Amino acid sequence: MKLRIMDKTFVYLTGLAVLIILALLFTILGNIVANGWTRISWEFLSANPREGMTEGGIFPAIFGTALLVLLMSIFVVPLGVLVAIYFSEYANRTSMLYRWSRSAVDNLAGVPSIVFGLFGLGFFVQWVGRGVDKAFFGGHLAFGQPALIWAALTMAVLTLPVVIVSVEEALRAVPQSFREASYALGATKSQTTFRVVLPDAVSGVLTGGILAVSRGAGEVAPILFVGAAYFLPHLPSKLNDQFMELGYHIFVLTTQSPDVEATKPLLYATVLVLLGLTFLLNVVAIVVRARLRVLSGAAR
Amino acid sequence: MSTSGTGATMANQFPLLKTEVKAQSAPALASADAKMSLDCLDAYYGKRLAVDKVTMPFREKLITAIIGPSGCGKTTLLRTLNRMNDSIPGFRVEGKVLLDGNDIYHSKTDVIGLRRRVGMVFQQPNPFPKSIFDNVAFGMRINGLVKDHSVLVERVEQALRHAALWDVVKDRLQKSAMMLSGGEQQRLCIARALAVQPEVLLMDEPASALDPISTAKIEELMVELKKDYTIVIVTHNMQQAARVSDFTAFLLNGHLIECCPTPQLFTTPGDPRTEAYITGRFG
Ligand SMILES: Nc1ncnc2c1ncn2[C@@H]1O[C@H](COP(=O)(O)OP(=O)(O)OP(=O)(O)O)[C@@H](O)[C@H]1O
Numbered sequence A: 001m002k003l004r005i006m007d008k009t010f011v012y013l014t015g016l017a018v019l020i021i022l023a024l025l026f027t028i029l030g031n032i033v034a035n036g037w038t039r040i041s042w043e044f045l046s047a048n049p050r051e052g053m054t055e056g057g058i059f060p061a062i063f064g065t066a067l068l069v070l071l072m073s074i075f076v077v078p079l080g081v082l083v084a085i086y087f088s089e090y091a092n093r094t095s096m097l098y099r100w101s102r103s104a105v106d107n108l109a110g111v112p113s114i115v116f117g118l119f120g121l122g123f124f125v126q127w128v129g130r131g132v133d134k135a136f137f138g139g140h141l142a143f144g145q146p147a148l149i150w151a152a153l154t155m156a157v158l159t160l161p162v163v164i165v166s167v168e169e170a171l172r173a174v175p176q177s178f179r180e181a182s183y184a185l186g187a188t189k190s191q192t193t194f195r196v197v198l199p200d201a202v203s204g205v206l207t208g209g210i211l212a213v214s215r216g217a218g219e220v221a222p223i224l225f226v227g228a229a230y231f232l233p234h235l236p237s238k239l240n241d242q243f244m245e246l247g248y249h250i251f252v253l254t255t256q257s258p259d260v261e262a263t264k265p266l267l268y269a270t271v272l273v274l275l276g277l278t279f280l281l282n283v284v285a286i287v288v289r290a291r292l293r294v295l296s297g298a299a300r
Numbered sequence B: 001m002s003t004s005g006t007g008a009t010m011a012n013q014f015p016l017l018k019t020e021v022k023a024q025s026a027p028a029l030a031s032a033d034a035k036m037s038l039d040c041l042d043a044y045y046g047k048r049l050a051v052d053k054v055t056m057p058f059r060e061k062l063i064t065a066i067i068g069p070s071g072c073g074k075t076t077l078l079r080t081l082n083r084m085n086d087s088i089p090g091f092r093v094e095g096k097v098l099l100d101g102n103d104i105y106h107s108k109t110d111v112i113g114l115r116r117r118v119g120m121v122f123q124q125p126n127p128f129p130k131s132i133f134d135n136v137a138f139g140m141r142i143n144g145l146v147k148d149h150s151v152l153v154e155r156v157e158q159a160l161r162h163a164a165l166w167d168v169v170k171d172r173l174q175k176s177a178m179m180l181s182g183g184e185q186q187r188l189c190i191a192r193a194l195a196v197q198p199e200v201l202l203m204d205e206p207a208s209a210l211d212p213i214s215t216a217k218i219e220e221l222m223v224e225l226k227k228d229y230t231i232v233i234v235t236h237n238m239q240q241a242a243r244v245s246d247f248t249a250f251l252l253n254g255h256l257i258e259c260c261p262t263p264q265l266f267t268t269p270g271d272p273r274t275e276a277y278i279t280g281r282f283g
C-alpha cells in the first residue's frame, strides 16, 4: 500500500515537472510572439536598420548569420565526419589516441562558449591571421583582424562535438552485415567506409550539419571578438570582412542602443526571427532523419 | 574416411566399415582435385580453440556441406576460407588453408584478391540499401574490373541470370534492393557474389532465414551453379546437406569427425557420433 502511494506520488511529480516546463516555454514564447509579431513585415526582413536602429529592418543580420553558418558548415561537416569515421570505423577502442581524443571531444562540448570566443581571438585572429598577413600581405593588415572567416572557424570548433556525435551515432547504426558483405566482395576498408557505411549514414551527416547550424545560429559569445559587427553599411563580400549577426544584433539592441525603449519592438521581432529560424532548422533535421530512416530502414 | 583423433574409437566399433570407407574414398580425398583444402587447421579466438586440427579438401566444381551442432565451429571454419575473420581481434590460425595449392594465410597473400576469388553469401540476406543494379555492380566497381559501362550492364545481367533472378527484376533494376522478398534478396546476394566471377562460393546457412519455397529455389540454384563454381555450404539442415551436396563433413566441438561422400555419410556413417547426430540423438 505504501509502495502504491509512493508510486502514484512519483507519477504526479513527473507530471508536475512536465507542466512547469510547458508553462515556462509557453510564457517565454508567448511573450516573444505577442510582442514581436506585429513588427514582422517584408520590410523588416529585407531592409537595413535605420535611425540608430530604431527603424528599418534586420536584413544584414539575417544575411550575415546565414553566411556565417554556411561557412561554418563547410568547415565543420567534413572535419566532424572524418573524426566520427575515425571513432567508429578505425579507432582501436583501447588505444591511447582513441581515449584521449574521445575525452577531448566530450570536454569540448562542455566548454563555455565565451571561451571559444577568446580562443578564436587568440588563435585564429591573432596567431593564424597575423601569420597569414606576414606571409602573404607583406605585414599589411588583411586577415589579422576580426573577420567572417575567423568567426566561422571559431563557430566550427564550437559545433564540432555536435556533428561528431550525430554522425558517429549514425555510423554505428549501420548494420555490421553491410560491412561484411562489402569486405567479402574484395572491398578495402576505405572503400567499405566511403561507399557502403557513409552513404547509409547520410541522415546522421545531415542532421549533424543541421543541428550544428541551429546551435551556431543561436550563439553570440563566440563571435563577440572575432568578427561580429555592431553596424555595417555594406553586406560582407569577402572572407575577411566583418558581418552583422542576429544574435549579436539582439545583444546590441538590448544593451548598446542609444534609446532602448524605442528599439524594444524591434528587439522582440528580431528574437522571434532568430527563434523561428532555429526552430525551422530543428524541424528540418527531424524530418530529414525520419524520412531517411523510413527509406533505408524499410527492409531491416 | 576419418581424420585425426577419431581413428581408434572407430576401429574398435566399426572395424569393417572403417577399412571399407578408407579403401573407397582415400584416393579421392587425396586432394589432387581439391580446389581448396585445409591442412591441419587450428583456429583460435584468443585462447579459445574453435577449430581443432582439421584436414579436409573442397573438391573443384562440387558442393561440400559442413554440418554439426551449434557452436561446433562451422562458421569459423568457413570464414577461414576467405579470411573473413581477419578483422576479429585475437583471431588466429595455425596450419594451412590452400587455394590451388597456395597457402592463403601466407603473409604475402593479397587478401582483396583472395576475396574476389572466394565469394561469400551470408546467413541473413544482406543487400546494400542501394538499387538492385548497384548491388550487383558493387564488386566490379570497387575492384575497377570493368571500365566500360556497357560491359558492366552486361555482366550485371549475366550475374542476375546466373542467380535465377533476372526475370524477376529485369524491369526494376533501379529500384531499391530492399523491396525484394527475403528469398529474392538472398538470390540477389548470390548474384552480387557471382558478379566478380569468383572460383569458390562460400555459403553460411544461406537458406536458414527463408521459407521452404525460397529455400527450394536456392537449393536448385546451388546445384545449377556447381557446374561453374566450387561451393562450400554450412547448414543446420541435414536434409538440405543430403539433397544438394556431394561431400559432407561432420564437425563436432571443433573436430572434424568425418568427411566423405554425402550418400555414404548419411547411410553408413563411419563414426557413432555422426550416426547419433544425423539420427537426431543430439545437437
Ligand atoms: N568472435 C568470436 N569471439 C570469440 N569466440 C567466438 C567468436 N565467434 C565464435 N566464437 C566461438 O567459437 C565457437 C565456434 O563458433 P562458430 O560460430 O564457428 O559455430 P557454428 O558451428 O557456426 O555455430 P552455429 O551453428 O550456431 O552458427 C563457438 O564456441 C563460439 O562461441
Ligand SMILES: [Mg+2]
Residues within 6 Å of the ligand: B074, B075, B076, B204
Ligand atoms: Mg554459424
